[in-house]
Amino acid sequence: MKKQCFTYITAALLLSLVPATQAGPGSGNASSIPAYYDHELFTIHFVEFSPQAEKALLQHNQSLNFIYQSDPGLPGGEPFISVIDAVPGDGFNPIWEEVQITFTAGHTPRQLFSDDEIADALNAGEITLEFTGEVYWCPVVGQKPKL
Secondary structure, rough: OHHHHHHHHHHHHHHHHHOEEEEOOOOHHHEEEEEEOOEEEEEOOEOOOHHHHHHHHHHHHHOOOOOOOOOOOOOHHOOOOOOOOOOOOOOOOOOEEEEEEEEOOOOOOOOOOOOHHHHHHOOOOOOEEEEEEEEOOOOEEEEEEOO
């Protein structure tokens, strides 16, 4: 618990002292994006830390979560929806390191829905992963209703 409190205090201090850029224009909901966790769609806020804060967080935080993204997107110009590896109650920490997914030659990009699917695709040689060193503050702010 002490380590988790240190993580949250460190994040709060870095957020208050170091300017961060948002993933979208404006503020508030403008930085909200969808993300899958174990096949369920959630809404997260997405705010990147400054390079100085990223370096400090990567050096001193042993409990980062991962947010998986594939910037090239899916066939037909569809976006790849991010995948997160934790939610509140399941090892959650709102500080995330971006991991870029690249589909290997001969494998058509497809939406992945969980970190387990990502691990399976990696083990099958369907994808490669690149830890970008980019760190984001991404609290989970809601779950999308099931239709």
